[in-house]
Amino acid sequence: EIVLTQSPGTLSLSPGERATLSCRASQSVTNSYLAWYQQKPGQAPRLLIHAVSSRAAGIPDRFSGSGSGTDFTLTISRLEPEDSAVYYCQQYANSWTFGQGTKVEIK
Amino acid sequence: QVQLQESGPGLVKPSETLSLICNVFGDSITNAYYWGWVRQSPGKGLEWIGTIRQSGTTYYNPSLSSRVTMSVDSSKNQFSLKLTSVTAADTALYFCTRQFGSGSHPAVLGYWGQGTLVTVSS
Numbered sequence: 001e002i003v004l005t006q007s008p009g010t011l012s013l014s015p016g017e018r019a020t021l022s023c024r025a026s027q028s029v030t031n032s033y034l035a036w037y038q039q040k041p042g043q044a045p046r047l048l049i050h051a052v053s054s055r056a057a058g059i060p061d062r063f064s065g066s067g068s069g070t071d072f073t074l075t076i077s078r079l080e081p082e083d084s085a086v087y088y089c090q091q092y093a094n095s096w097t098f099g100q101g102t103k104v105e106i107k
Numbered sequence: 108q109v110q111l112q113e114s115g116p117g118l119v120k121p122s123e124t125l126s127l128i129c130n131v132f133g134d135s136i137t138n139a140y141y142w143g144w145v146r147q148s149p150g151k152g153l154e155w156i157g158t159i160r161q162s163g164t165t166y167y168n169p170s171l172s173s174r175v176t177m178s179v180d181s182s183k184n185q186f187s188l189k190l191t192s193v194t195a196a197d198t199a200l201y202f203c204t205r206q207f208g209s210g211s212h213p214a215v216l217g218y219w220g221q222g223t224l225v226t227v228s229s
Contacts, residue, residue: 044221050207092212100152101153
């Protein structure tokens with residue numbers, strides 16, 4: 001099983017700032033099989049990015065994904081108040097597993 | 108607009124079977140998509156349970172596969188989850204899901220229900 005470790009646990013930033021979220025895999029994630037989800041309190045997760053860098057329909061272009069192998073990044077270029085949420089990475093190269101999440105707080 | 112809605116008992120006794128149904132609205136379960144279940148608990152975070160296609164093809168999380176059965180009921184446009192021999196560790200918010208799009212990997216979950224809380228307790 002591939003274990004995904006996300007860091008930091010919590011990120012506290014101001015509107016307009018850039019957020020960089022990390023997702024590290026215990027072994028290589030092949031075929032770019034990595035996705036990112038956003039979850040707000042009381043809601044289901046929402047797909048943001050799949051195949052490392054492909055934005056899902058309706059996702060603003062301030063969200064971008066990058067990386068390869070074992071290191072992946074979700075970047076939110078200019079934080080908006082509505083971006084306050086927990087963000088999860090998911091690999092689907094070897095079974096399907098999720099990271100433990102990074103909480104983004106907007107000051 | 109695809110909508111998924113979970114239903115089932117909110118309380119299950121230890122050693123019994125957890126049974127949930129996901130009703131699908133705005134789409135036909137006979138379309139060539141993958142349908143599935145994910146659960147979320149404070150202790151284990153998000154955990155994929157399994158995925159099924161109308162054809163009957165199933166994929167289960169290896170850690171749960173001995174206890175999981177999923178099925179599709181085309182006549183009711185719904186699919187179901189059964190998890191046997193439950194313990195307190197199975198207490199979680201259970202989500203039903205649908206693949207993002209026919210061209211995407213089955214694991215890319217573009218549609219989620221709101222989730223239903225299942226507590227395992229005597």
